[in-house]
Each structure stands twice: as C-alpha cells, then as structure tokens.
Amino acid sequence: MPAVREPLYEQLADEIAHLIASGTFRPGDRLPSVRKLSQQKRLSISTILQAYLQLENRGLIEARPQSGYYVRRASEAELPEPAISSPRPDPSQVSIQELTMMVLRDIKNPNLVQLGTALPNPDLLPSAKLSRIVAALAREDERLANTYDLPPGLESLRIQIAQRHVETGCNLTPADIVITSGCMEAVDLSLRATCQPGDIVAIESPIYFGMLQTLQAQGLKALEIPTHPRDGISLDALRFAIAHNPIRACVVISNFNNPLGSCIPDENKRQLVEMLAHHEIPLIENAVSTELYFSEQRPAVCKSFDRKGLVLLCSSFSKDISPGYRVGWVAPGRFRAEVEWLKYTANIGSAPLVQMAIARYLETGGYDHHLRRIRREYARNVSLMSQAVTRYFPPETRVTRPSGGFVLWVQLPEKVDSLELYKRALRARITLTPGYLFSASQQFRNFIRLNAAAWSLDIERALRTLGLLVGEMARK
Numbered sequence: 001m002p003a004v005r006e007p008l009y010e011q012l013a014d015e016i017a018h019l020i021a022s023g024t025f026r027p028g029d030r031l032p033s034v035r036k037l038s039q040q041k042r043l044s045i046s047t048i049l050q051a052y053l054q055l056e057n058r059g060l061i062e063a064r065p066q067s068g069y070y071v072r073r074a075s076e077a078e079l080p081e082p083a084i085s086s087p088r089p090d091p092s093q094v095s096i097q098e099l100t101m102m103v104l105r106d107i108k109n110p111n112l113v114q115l116g117t118a119l120p121n122p123d124l125l126p127s128a129k130l131s132r133i134v135a136a137l138a139r140e141d142e143r144l145a146n147t148y149d150l151p152p153g154l155e156s157l158r159i160q161i162a163q164r165h166v167e168t169g170c171n172l173t174p175a176d177i178v179i180t181s182g183c184m185e186a187v188d189l190s191l192r193a194t195c196q197p198g199d200i201v202a203i204e205s206p207i208y209f210g211m212l213q214t215l216q217a218q219g220l221k222a223l224e225i226p227t228h229p230r231d232g233i234s235l236d237a238l239r240f241a242i243a244h245n246p247i248r249a250c251v252v253i254s255n256f257n258n259p260l261g262s263c264i265p266d267e268n269k270r271q272l273v274e275m276l277a278h279h280e281i282p283l284i285e286n287a288v289s290t291e292l293y294f295s296e297q298r299p300a301v302c303k304s305f306d307r308k309g310l311v312l313l314c315s316s317f318s319k320d321i322s323p324g325y326r327v328g329w330v331a332p333g334r335f336r337a338e339v340e341w342l343k344y345t346a347n348i349g350s351a352p353l354v355q356m357a358i359a360r361y362l363e364t365g366g367y368d369h370h371l372r373r374i375r376r377e378y379a380r381n382v383s384l385m386s387q388a389v390t391r392y393f394p395p396e397t398r399v400t401r402p403s404g405g406f407v408l409w410v411q412l413p414e415k416v417d418s419l420e421l422y423k424r425a426l427r428a429r430i431t432l433t434p435g436y437l438f439s440a441s442q443q444f445r446n447f448i449r450l451n452a453a454a455w456s457l458d459i460e461r462a463l464r465t466l467g468l469l470v471g472e473m474a475r476k
Ligand SMILES: Cc1ncc(COP(=O)(O)O)c(C=O)c1O
Pocket: 118, 119, 181, 182, 183, 184, 185, 208, 210, 253, 257, 258, 286, 288, 315, 316, 317, 318, 323, 327, 328
C-alpha cells in the first residue's frame, strides 16, 4: 500500500515544530510572516495559516494581534517527577523472559522509530576512528586474532582503566581488574562469585531488565527496594530489608540508573557501602553510564568508599565508545580470584583484537574530548524529549529529570497499560519499552522507558503520535 502523505500544512507544522524544538526558534522569537513564508515555500497563504493554526493548537506558538506569530514563552510548566517506587516487600522469582525477548526482537527493525532500546546514538560513537585502529592493529600483527587472551585480560587496557579511575578517588591497580565481554558479563560473573541459586538479592526498583534476567538465569530471588527517581536506592528501606531478610548481595546502578536516570549522591554511596560492609554483604555496582553526566562534576563510584573489598564494580565502554565491541570489566575486590576463574570457565577470555582497539583508542583517540561532546549532546536531547513529552502527553503524565545518561522514565495516566500502548505504538511504527520489564513483580504497568539519545523530526512526530495514543487510552 503506498504510504499516505500528510497534508502540506501538517508537514510544514512539523517542520516548524522541529525548528522550535531544536532551538532555531527560541521562546519569544518571531516566526516568519505568513506572506514571507508563503513566498519562500511556494505554498498558498491558507496552507501557511493552517500550519500556524495547528502549531497554536499544539501550544507551541501564539498569534499577537497586529504583530505576527511568536514562539510561546516556556510557561510550559514542567511535568512532575514520578514518586519514589513502592515495590512488594517480599522477594520474588523473576520471570520476564518472554516479554523481554518479544521487545528485543523489534530492536533490529530499521523501519521503526526506535525509542525502545537503551543503545547510544550511533552518530555519537567514534566508529570511524575505531575502525581505523582495528585495521592498523590487524596489519601490525595478523596473529592477534589467532590467539587467546586469558583472564584477567589485556594489561594495557587494564592500565588505562586503572589510570582513569585514579582521578575519581578510586585507587584501582591493573591487577584489581578483570576484562569481560561487556558490563553484563561483569554483573553475571559477580553474582556467580557471590551468590548461590535460591539466594535473595536486594535490587533497585525499577532496574534495567538485563539485570533482572541475570538474576532469573541464575535462579536468584529479587528483593526490590524503593528507589527515588533522583537519588536512587532508599537507604532506610534497604536497612529495613536487611533487618528482615537474609540478603546475600545488593545490586545498584549507581550513576544514572536505567530507566530512572537516578544518581546516588556521593554521601549516600558512602553510607550504602558502610551499611553493607557492616553486614558483610557484597555490593555489585553497575556504573556503565558514569561518564555521561550533564553537570560539571563526574559522580564518584561506590567502589571509591570500599574498605573491605566487598564492592564489585562493573562497567564497560558500551554506552560511550561501542556496544558492539563487547568490552567491559569488573573490579571484584576480594572476589577477584573467583571472578577470574569464572571468566575463564565462561568463555576462556575476551577477544584480544577488540581489547587492543579500545586500549589504543583510550591512549590516543581523544576520549576526553569525545566525552565532553557526547555529554552536551545527550543533555540537549534528553531535554528536548522531555519538553516534547510535556507538550504532547496528557497533563497527568510524570517524567524523570535525569542528570546523566539518555533514557527517560515516563509515568502515564493510571488507566494506560504500557503493554497495550506498546502494541498500538508498534502499529504506528514506533517502539518503546513497557514498564513491566523493569520489575520482578510487574510493578510498572503504566510506565514506559524512552530512549532520548537522538533527536530528529521523525522522533518529534513519534512523540506526538505516542501522546495521542496515550490520550485516547487515558480517556477510555
Ligand atoms: C544499566 C545497564 N547495564 C548494562 C547494559 C549492557 O551493558 P553491556 O553492553 O556492556 O553488556 C546496559 C545496556 O542497556 C544498561 O543499560
């Protein structure tokens, strides 16, 4: 069936909406006059007027008598944030496998507007530079691909990782680090090293579904702890949970939790590490998005407060250099020997060529400059998407205000079921992640996670469509 084209005035309204969203026209700016725009675009006066009328109806612009059309000043009150979560107080078996696999199938479809992944914006990855490095390395020594690199992994890479952490008060040595295939392998090995099937693990709620699936695969039970949308895990709730449950390990995404964007304040990190150390409970810290902070200051990691070797710091280069290279690492503290052995039993070792490529990129590739750029871009794109949610979604919607990373967590009106919305959005060629995936006990029925890594006219349109779908479902 041929694609149905939008009427001209709608196309023009979209174009102008995009110029407003991306900052070309700012609040208070005068838009081109109707006559001028009609000449410029070779469209009739009535088409221009209809486009401006539509933008007025969308609340983006206002007509001022005798003067013209202006971008509305941002009286756009911000939507409130979701409240702290309130999960079930007892441990749950995790079973989100089918739903997750269904949602993951859509990730590869290039015909969909992809708001459902937590992948970085491909335009903001240093892919060309990495390809050149890989080609040069392969030329320098063809044998690289023909050998194993046994755990703990490539030394030059471990040196780079250790050096980068000195700045943050986290005194790691290369010997403290084991290279893994991505952050999720680091988490998987850390859980294997610290827990047995059937054990209870305290986790933030909501939390990235990959973490829940790792618990499920290992037969561990999740005890979901209330988590604040800005400050992360509630220390009081965790204290209470420890007093009433035999918790074997605790898992947090310390900096820019996926999906919340929460960042545990550094003082809370210190208290969290001390509380767990007091009970000899290992902390598995996923810090994969730490570099993506929007403020001036890089947040600390819990590991920097670790005095007993009980924090297993897990991370990777998937969010800022390349998710496909699958290069991650863990600093497992006192569990180092066990983690190293488990890594060996899992897959002998990580691929040497990609480890060398990342190490060389860190040594020579302008990583800091790259990070400064992507932090600015992600801050901008997150802000644009959250403004669009404010504009297009019903007023009862709530949205997080992340201070880093690139995902938004949106609480929809009570009546809206996120799985039903997911299906309807898919018919409109848009993906999103339903809230159900982020809890072991089906907590987040009317929540969705949106990927805000990129911004474009298509994305702006997709948000408008989503807003309309949510509005319809909320009214039923
Ligand atoms: C919090 C979090 N941890 C881990 C991962 C996956 O990391 P990796 O690709 O390094 O295994 C993701 C990807 O979305 C994530 O959001």
